[in-house]
Amino acid sequence: xxxxxxxxxxxxxxxxxxxxxxxxxxxxxxxxxxxxxxxxxxxxxxxxxxxxxxxxxxxxxxxxxxxxxxxxxxxxxxxxxxxxxxxxxxxxxxxxxxxxxxxxxxxxxxxxxxxxxxxxxxxxxxxxxxxxxxxxxxxxxxxxxxxxxxxxx
Amino acid sequence: xxxxxxxxxxxxxxxxxxxxxxxxxxxxxxxxxxxxxxxxxxxxxxxxxxxxxxxxxxxxxxxxxxxxxxxxxxxxxxxxxxxxxxxxxxxxxxxxxxxxxxxxxxxxxxxxxxxxxxxxxxxxxxxxxxxxxxxxxxxxxxxxxxxxxxxxxxxxxxxxxxxxxxxxxxxxxxxxxxxxxxxxxxxxxxxxxxxxxxxxxxxxxxxxxxxxxxxxxxxxxxxxxxxxxxxxxxxxxxxxxxxxxxxxxxxxxxxxxxxxxxxxxxxxxxxxxxxxxxxxxxxxxxxxxxxxxxxxxxxxxxxxxxxxxxxxxxxxxxxxxxxxxxxxxxxxxxxxxxxxxxxxxxxxxxxxxxxxxxxxxxxxxxxxxxxxxxxxxxxxxxxxxxxxxxxxxxxxxxxxxxxxxxxxxxxxxxxxxxxxxxxxxxxxxxxxxxxxxxxxxxxxxxxxxxxxxxxxxxxxxxxxxxxxxxxxxxxxxxxxxxxxxxxxxxxxxxxxxxxxxxxxxxxxxxxxxxxxxxxxxxxxxxxxxxxxxxxxxxxx
Ligand SMILES: [Zn+2]
Numbered sequence: 001x002x003x004x005x006x007x008x009x010x011x012x013x014x015x016x017x018x019x020x021x022x023x024x025x026x027x028x029x030x031x032x033x034x035x036x037x038x039x040x041x042x043x044x045x046x047x048x049x050x051x052x053x054x055x056x057x058x059x060x061x062x063x064x065x066x067x068x069x070x071x072x073x074x075x076x077x078x079x080x081x082x083x084x085x086x087x088x089x090x091x092x093x094x095x096x097x098x099x100x101x102x103x104x105x106x107x108x109x110x111x112x113x114x115x116x117x118x119x120x121x122x123x124x125x126x127x128x129x130x131x132x133x134x135x136x137x138x139x140x141x142x143x144x145x146x147x148x149x150x151x152x153x
Numbered sequence: 154x155x156x157x158x159x160x161x162x163x164x165x166x167x168x169x170x171x172x173x174x175x176x177x178x179x180x181x182x183x184x185x186x187x188x189x190x191x192x193x194x195x196x197x198x199x200x201x202x203x204x205x206x207x208x209x210x211x212x213x214x215x216x217x218x219x220x221x222x223x224x225x226x227x228x229x230x231x232x233x234x235x236x237x238x239x240x241x242x243x244x245x246x247x248x249x250x251x252x253x254x255x256x257x258x259x260x261x262x263x264x265x266x267x268x269x270x271x272x273x274x275x276x277x278x279x280x281x282x283x284x285x286x287x288x289x290x291x292x293x294x295x296x297x298x299x300x301x302x303x304x305x306x307x308x309x310x311x312x313x314x315x316x317x318x319x320x321x322x323x324x325x326x327x328x329x330x331x332x333x334x335x336x337x338x339x340x341x342x343x344x345x346x347x348x349x350x351x352x353x354x355x356x357x358x359x360x361x362x363x364x365x366x367x368x369x370x371x372x373x374x375x376x377x378x379x380x381x382x383x384x385x386x387x388x389x390x391x392x393x394x395x396x397x398x399x400x401x402x403x404x405x406x407x408x409x410x411x412x413x414x415x416x417x418x419x420x421x422x423x424x425x426x427x428x429x430x431x432x433x434x435x436x437x438x439x440x441x442x443x444x445x446x447x448x449x450x451x452x453x454x455x456x457x458x459x460x461x462x463x464x465x466x467x468x469x470x471x472x473x474x475x476x477x478x479x480x481x482x483x484x485x486x487x488x489x490x491x492x493x494x495x496x497x498x499x500x501x502x503x504x505x506x507x508x509x510x511x512x513x514x515x516x517x518x519x520x521x522x523x524x525x526x527x528x529x530x531x532x533x534x535x536x537x538x539x540x541x542x543x544x545x546x547x548x549x550x551x552x553x554x555x556x557x558x559x560x561x562x563x564x565x566x567x568x569x570x571x572x573x574x575x576x577x578x579x580x581x582x583x584x585x586x587x588x589x590x591x592x593x594x595x596x597x598x599x600x601x602x603x604x605x606x607x608x609x610x611x612x613x614x615x616x617x618x619x620x621x622x623x624x625x626x627x628x629x630x631x632x633x634x635x636x637x638x639x640x641x642x643x644x645x646x647x648x649x650x651x652x653x654x655x656x657x658x659x660x661x662x663x664x665x666x667x668x669x670x671x672x673x674x675x676x677x678x679x680x681x682x683x684x685x686x687x688x689x690x691x692x693x
Contacts (some may be wrong), residue, residue: 017472018614022658058617095618100659105661114672115659124612143289 011089011112013135019128020089024072024117025108028145030084032112033046037079038105043097045072051097051119061122064093073097073119090131092123162190164264165208167281170329176430177322178298180280181207182352187326193351200280204269234370263620270435274322274338275345276315276380279437285360285528287442292360294445295374299528302372302449307350307357307365308557311376312440314386315345320417321431338447371450371530378440389428390416390680392548422688424457452524453564454490455688456541457517458503463677465550468501478509485551489523489544493536495528504567505576505646507680515577517554517683521564532558536582575626577681584636586671593630593638596668601626607660609652623648640665641681651675 011028025032043051051073056064067073067088074097076084088094097119101108108116123131136144167188174184181203182196190196195203228247271277281287295305316620323339330337339457349363367376378615391398394416398407417425460467460482469484470477483501491499503520507513532540541556602625608616624645631639649661654675656664666673 016610018611020610020613022610056618059615061618095613098659111659111672113657117658119611120610 002109003127009084010141011019013085013089014113014117016127019123019125020095021092021121021123021131022117023086023088023111023119023121025086026141028148029112030082031076032109036082036109038108039077039079039110041076041101043059043074043102045074045118051094054094054097056093056095061093061095064095064122065147067092067094067121073107074101076105085107087134088121090120090123092121092131095120097124097145101147109117162192162195162209163188166333168211170326171207172614173325173329174274174322175207175211175350177325178270178435179322180204180269180272180275182279182348183272183322183345184524185277186345186348187322188523189337189341189343191343193616195521196279196348196351196402197355200269211552216612217303271437271439273433274318275317276312276318276383276401277438278311278315278345278378279348279352279684281439282378282442283349283356285356285671286568288353288356288360290442291374291445292357293373295361295402295447300372300449301528301530302370302448304363304366304370305372305374306368306370307353308373308375309346309349310375311345312378312380312384313410314380314383314406315387316410316413316417317390317429318383318433319345320425321429321433324422324426325431343642362401373448373450375444375446376442377444377446377450379443380436380438380440380480382438383433386429386433387511390420393428394419397659398421410441417548441557448526449528450532451561452494452496452530453521453559453561454494454524454528454556455519455563455567455682456486456553457482457688458486458513458551458553459515459517460511460513460551462550463510463512467503467506470509474572475638480550482520482551485548486553489540489547490522490524493540494524496524497526502564504574504683504685508651508678511678511680513680514579514684515680517552518680518683519567519687520686521559521562521567523564543578555688557688557691559688560634567685575643575684576646577641577643577684578650579643579679579681580640580641580654580675581633581677582638582665583674583676584638584666584669585673586669587635588632588669588671589635590632592669593640596628596630596640596665599625599628599668601672602628602663604653606649606652606661607657609649611659621647627655644685650678 009030009035010028012024013028014022014023014024030036031038042142045051051065054063056062068091069089071088073086073088073094075143076086098117100115102119110116124126162185170188171184174187180186180212181200184207185195185285189511196615214434269280272280323342327337327339331523354364373656389415391407397412397419399415464478465480465485466478467482487499487501489494500523502522503518505518509517537556537558541553544556545552604625606621606623608618608621625648626645629641631641633639640654644653649657651660654665654666654673656662656666656673659667
């Protein structure tokens with residue numbers, strides 16, 4: 001669980017015991033909050049970098065794009081003209097992006113923690129333990145949310 | 154003329170070669186090899202006898218050639234010499250057709266008391282290392298390790314510098330052969346390994362009652378010889394033929410036998426003689442056997458197992474060097490096999506696998522265990538039944554049946570065509586949405602349902618990412634309450650059932666959640682049958 005960047009644009013990292021991480025939106029992300037309508041999602045990060053071109057092969061996942069914490073994964077374009085960038089949040093190799101979001105962006109809102117994930121990232125073996133240390137747990141995150149809510153009201 | 158066995162089998166033309174090699178410091182058996190003596194029997198005679206005879210032969214040679222240089226002597230006439238030591242000594246004492254050289258006499262007597270000097274060519278391999286004391290030491294090692302075997306192969310590894318010394322002796326002999334206008338190649342000599350076998354195999358037969366097999370045997374006795382004193386013999390080759398000694402990763406020395414032999418083929422004679430002192434100085438000690446190892450070919454045991462625990466992994470579960478569960482299917486079975494077969498190690502394999510929390514019921518899952526280097530190799534059907542019983546008595550988490558010894562080839566049956574096999578499962582499923590009986594009953598009518606399964610996240614760290622098409626052949630639901638039902642399903646082997654139920658972040662499509670329009674999760678899973686007919690069922 002993770003907070004980062006612009007106010008309230010929270011991300012969520014789910015890590016399996018085998019060090020595989022799934023990047024998803026967190027509860028408080030504006031896209032999930034205000035009943036926004038997503039127009040489209042693009043994995044085209046810049047003119048010559050598309051996360052869709054990521055190809056991995058073999059057990060060792062050769063050819064994966066390497067991501068730093070601030071590497072953008074995708075951009076979400078909403079019907080109200082707002083644009084949000086989703087970041088990797090963790091260092092690691094990009095294994096796959098969720099192509100289902102291209103056809104039906106609304107699953108991002110309907111099932112943000114399951115079918116609506118953004119990407120799968122494999123951290124380096126040495127870093128897999130420390131990677132989550134800077135992040136908040138689900139419980140800590142809920143506390144942050146309730147404080148944020150209280151201070152706002 | 155006496156019988157063959159008491160004769161030296163050298164001909165007149167061999168004399169100069171034999172003399173050169175003797176001066177070189179070669180033992181009588183190496184001299185035989187370089188004179189291409191192809192009969193095995195002469196090699197088997199005691200070295201001292203051979204040496205004594207050889208000296209007499211060469212002395213008589215000089216006598217005869219001196220006395221007969223004018224008489225016509227056919228060059229290929231074989232000289233057969235009296236060999237018995239006593240006779241030789243008698244002759245020496247009588248001085249009959251002997252040189253009356255006091256120094257020679259003295260040497261002969263001394264040599265009978267002292268062991269012969271270590272051969273400069275074979276470094277003792279064809280001397281004490283092919284004699285009964287050495288064979289006894291090897292047999293002691295074989296017998297002390299309780300191996301069960303009916304035949305064995307005996308393999309030896311010689312230090313690489315033997316090839317260098319062999320080459321030095323060959324260059325010497327080659328020159329002489331050239332003078333005689335003979336066409337002899339290095340390959341025509343009797344190889345050291347060959348002569349060694351001729352001498353030592355009958356001794357093994359005598360000691361063990363079984364001769365070493367020439368072809369294959371599952372039981373192998375291997376000896377590694379080393380001779381540190383002369384290890385540096387090879388070193389000049391690395392500068393002379395650098396191309397032969399490249400990139401020897403993970404090897405203790407770049408001077409492997411193969412590399413040395415190759416370098417010796419390439420190096421020209423002058424270069425060799427410039428760099429290698431020939432004849433070499435006399436070695437102080439013979440080679441030593443630095444390693445004597447016995448290995449029995451692997452035994453394969455197959456059967457089927459049932460797993461009745463949801464806290465038992467199939468194989469030891471270790472994360473970051475830390476053990477997560479106290480035992481495993483593999484260990485509960487193999488432990489007893491290891492004890493019975495007295496093996497060094499084992500390799501467990503099975504037809505598919507189940508997760509730690511999945512039980513395997515019904516006819517069980519086929520498995521096979523390779524037992525590496527077992528001491529015991531023969532078990533009767535009765536003993537196998539007893540072994541199976543021991544396994545079953547020692548844990549109620551795992552039970553085995555149809556336990557049997559199989560061939561290595563048969564293990565292939567277990568793995569081949571695995572994709573075509575079907576497996577039956579029974580799953581307990583939770584749904585987020587409230588369900589009625591009819592909601593889950595729709596699953597029953599789905600036949601041959603095709604799934605697109607991406608490699609599950611939980612195994613993605615060790616398997617390649619791919620999308621695989623798998624088939625659920627049939628499903629049969631059993632309603633329990635608003636949030637629970639049981640599902641029995643038959644699927645193509647290799648289908649990830651848990652992912653089919655919860656969807657794995659939508660990465661298995663369709664999944665139970667998407668089929669029922671809800672979110673589903675799996676609470677319990679049992680394997681009910683693995684439909685393979687291997688290993689064959691036994692009567693017990
Ligand atoms: Zn020798």
